[in-house]
Amino acid sequence: MQTGYSLEKGLFEDLEESVKPAGNLLRLLNLVIDTILIYVFTFLLLIVCALLFNDAYDEVANSDSGSLLMLNIVYLFAHVIYYTVMEGGIKGYTFGKMITRTYVVKAGGEPASWANAFSRSLIRLIPFEGFSILGDGLWHDKWTGTIVAKK
Numbered sequence: 001m002q003t004g005y006s007l008e009k010g011l012f013e014d015l016e017e018s019v020k021p022a023g024n025l026l027r028l029l030n031l032v033i034d035t036i037l038i039y040v041f042t043f044l045l046l047i048v049c050a051l052l053f054n055d056a057y058d059e060v061a062n063s064d065s066g067s068l069l070m071l072n073i074v075y076l077f078a079h080v081i082y083y084t085v086m087e088g089g090i091k092g093y094t095f096g097k098m099i100t101r102t103y104v105v106k107a108g109g110e111p112a113s114w115a116n117a118f119s120r121s122l123i124r125l126i127p128f129e130g131f132s133i134l135g136d137g138l139w140h141d142k143w144t145g146t147i148v149a150k151k
Contacts, residue, residue: 019109022102022148024133030148031130033096034082042071042078049074080121088117101151112146119144 022030049070086094092104092112104112104120112120123129123140132139141147 019105019147020150022100022150026100026102026150027138027148029100030094030096030102033099034094037095038075038079038082041082042075045074045078046071076125079125080118083121083124084114084118086117087112087120088114092117097148102148103151104146105149107145107147112144116144116146120146 083094087104097103104116106112106116120140123143126139129139132142136142
């Protein structure tokens with residue numbers, strides 16, 4: 001079966017005929033859109049933290065290392081929550097995927113599970129994971145047995 005996807009064929013051999021893997025350009029566009037939205041989500045979470053935990057927030061935010069640490073923790077939390085809730089709860093979609101008409105499915109074509117979405121979210125946090133596209137496929141796809149398919 002020809003899938004039109006140049007990465008590791010073993011993962012895609014049992015794809016349903018109607019499932020076509022998305023190209024790298026669409027995936028890059030997904031990444032850009034979703035990253036912007038994650039930054040907005042992070043900013044909103046920081047505002048909520050500042051309002052709810054005003055005294056503790058002021059104390060941490062007044063130190064350079066404390067504010068950077070807090071920003072990174074909130075960003076990592078926002079990243080995992082965004083991708084897990086979106087891909088797990090909205091049948092494989094994120095806002096970026098909705099715009100590009102792509103979605104996440106298991107390699108066999110069935111919908112991705114919450115566990116798939118959570119695992120994909122955590123694997124994306126591995127430093128330089130994005131460069132795995134240069135090898136035999138993105139780790140968050142390969143290690144979870146999922147693909148991003150074109151609608």
